[in-house]
Amino acid sequence: MRKPLAVVDIQAPNPASPLYDRVATQIPSIAEKVLEAFFARSATYRQLPHQLVDREITEAVTRHLQVFLRALREQRPPAPEELDMQIATAVRRAQQGVPLDIVLSTYHVAATVGWEAMAAVAEPDEVPDLLATVPALLRYLSVAVPAVAGSYLAEQQALHAERREAGRALVAALLTGREAEPLAERIGLELSSHHVVVAVRVDAPALAEGADARLAVHGLVRRLRAELPKHALSALDHDGGTVLLPTTAETVESDLEDAAVLVRSLHTAAGTVLIGGIAAAEHREDVPAAARQAADIAELAQRLGRPPGAYVLDDVLLEYQLCRPGPGRKRLARVMDRLSEHPDLVHTLRTFINSDHNRHRTADELHLHRNTLNYRLRRVTELTGYNPADPTDIRLLSASLIVHDLRS
Secondary structure: OOOOOOOOOOOOOOOOOHHHHHHHHOHHHHHHHHHHHHHHHOHHHHOOOHHHHHHHHHHHHHHHHHHHHHHHHOOOOOOHHHHHHHHHHHHHHHHHOOOHHHHHHHHHHHHHHHHHHHHHHOOHHHHHHHHHHHHHHHHHHHHHHHHHHHHHHHHHHHHHHHHHHHHHHHHHHHHHOOOOHHHHHHOOOOOOOEEEEEEEEEOOOOOOOOOOHHHHHHHHHHHHHHHOOOOOEEEEEOOEEEEEEEEOOOOHHHHHHHHHHHHHHHHHHHOOOEEEEEEEEOOHHHHHHHHHHHHHHHHHHHHOOOOOEEEOHHHHHHHHHHOOOOHHHHHHHHHHHOOOOOHHHHHHHHHHHHOOOOHHHHHHHHOOOHHHHHHHHHHHHHHHOOOOOOHHHHHHHHHHHHHHHHHO
16 A cells, blocks of 8 residues: 655745855856756847847846845745846847747746756755745746736737838838838838739628627738738738738749739638739839739729639729720710610610520529510610620620729
C-alpha cells in the first residue's frame, strides 16, 4: 500500500532572511544570466542593438528582481507604480515589433533563472525561506504579466490604427496621383511600380431584429480586412472601398487571377452581396485610371444585377462602352424611351432577350399565351421601329435596353 505524500508546509517569507540579502547582492550577476538565457532562446532578442541590451533590458531585468525581493519581504504583490519601468519596456518592444509571446516568455525565463540562482546559494537551513519564494513568485507573475500584456496590446492597437490610417493615406495618394513615397517610408513599405486594383462594392448587411447596426458595420469591416493579404494596401469601409495589390510585370496575369479569388473570399466573409471590379496598372501613374476603371466595372455589375463575384472589363465590355457619353448613347436611349409608357413591353423584351430569343421559353417565363407574346413583340416593333425577330434589330434593342438600365 502506497504511503500518503508528506504535506509540505510552506511558511511565510522571513523578511530578515540572510538568503534574501545574499540574493540582493547578486542581482547584477543574475541579470546577466537572465540575458544569456534570453539570447539562447530567442533570435529576436539577439537581433536587437547591443547598446539597447546593455542598457535598457539589463535595467529592466534588474528592476524586476529588486521589485520582487521587496514585495517578497513585505509579503504583498507588486504595486502598479513599481511596474512602470517594465511596462514602458514592453511598450517599446511592441514599437520594435517584438512578438508578445516572446516578450511574455522573458518573464518566465527570468523567474526560472532567478529562482535557480537563489536555490544555488541557499544553505540547508534556508530551504524554508527558499520554498517561501515559490508562491510569492507566482503571485508576482500573476500581477506583472497581465499588466505588461495589457500595455503591450494597447500600444500594438495604437500602432495598428496609425499604420492603417497611414495606409489609407497612401492609398489615397496613389489613387489621386499625388506623391506617395514619403507615406510609404512612414510605414516602412517599398512601393511597387505595378498594381492590381480591386474596387469593392458591398450591400448593407442584413440585421436581425434588435441588432446594433453600428456593431454589424464594424464587424463587417473587420471581416473584410482579415481576408486581405499582408502586402495589400486598402481603404475599406462598410460599403466597400479600394484594395491595391502590388505586383510585377512578370506576375500581373497570375495576380489578376488571385485578385478574383480574393473577391470571392471577401464575399464569403462579408455575409452579404459583394462585387469586385478588377483592373491592372502597369505603372504607378496609371493607378488612378485603373482605379476608375475598376470602380466603373463594379458599379456596372451591381447596377445590371449581376451575381456577386469578381468582374474584369471583358465581363462587361459592351455595357462599359455603352455607358460612355456620346451621340450613339443618346440615340440608343431614345429607342427605349419610346416604350417608357409601356413597362409591360419593356419587361417582355427583356425576358425575350434573356431567353435567347426563344418565344416558347419567353411565354413560359411570363406565363403568357403564345399569341399574347407575339402581339407584344409586334407592338415593340411598331413603337420603336426595330423588330425583335430580326438579328440586327435585336442587337440594337439589347444595347438600348442596357442604356435604359444604366440610366435608371
